[in-house]
Amino acid sequence: MRVAQYCRAVIQTPTVPTQPAVRVLFSAEQIATRVREMGLTIARDLGPRTRAPIFVGVLKGACLFIGDLARATPLDVEFDFATLSSYGSGTTSSGNVRLESDLRNDIAGRDVLVCEGVVDSGQSLAFLIDLLGKRKPASIRIAALLDKVPCRKVEVPVDYAGWRIGDEFVVGYGMDYDERYRSLPYVGILETP
Numbered sequence: 001m002r003v004a005q006y007c008r009a010v011i012q013t014p015t016v017p018t019q020p021a022v023r024v025l026f027s028a029e030q031i032a033t034r035v036r037e038m039g040l041t042i043a044r045d046l047g048p049r050t051r052a053p054i055f056v057g058v059l060k061g062a063c064l065f066i067g068d069l070a071r072a073t074p075l076d077v078e079f080d081f082a083t084l085s086s087y088g089s090g091t092t093s094s095g096n097v098r099l100e101s102d103l104r105n106d107i108a109g110r111d112v113l114v115c116e117g118v119v120d121s122g123q124s125l126a127f128l129i130d131l132l133g134k135r136k137p138a139s140i141r142i143a144a145l146l147d148k149v150p151c152r153k154v155e156v157p158v159d160y161a162g163w164r165i166g167d168e169f170v171v172g173y174g175m176d177y178d179e180r181y182r183s184l185p186y187v188g189i190l191e192t193p
Contacts, residue, residue, distance in 0.1 A: 039071070057081045107135050
């Protein structure tokens, strides 16, 4: 390639759009400490049972939280998962909740702990609580790393909350923006340019 052609190619290279910045809200160390505290509280509340409680992860946002919380809870627990959708792409919930994948286990007579990364409007969680309640579990409790109380459209009981936060759009530690930022080891606030 001649120099003139190379220069034209460089000049004509499309620019990459500016990526949103992420400001750390809770560090990996803060998250680990808080999750350990939550695990001990949950173990005290659930106590020894004849059957292990079932931790139900709401995917994909709780993918990291549920594993860390289970390890921090000194009880034998079982796992199951449900996938709900209400966001699509973007930062605003559509309000239209869909069950994309259901539990595989029978929860009748079992203690269930629903694990959420963040409770926002409450619509998805209310949908799931209603669905699970029809299956006659012994109890349903909710654990969320983040609880956005000011954003609530539907009142839902959050029994164990890591932190209560405002209306910031958060990413990291399993939570995403358009499927990105999930693998960040911390929780950050997405700041659009």
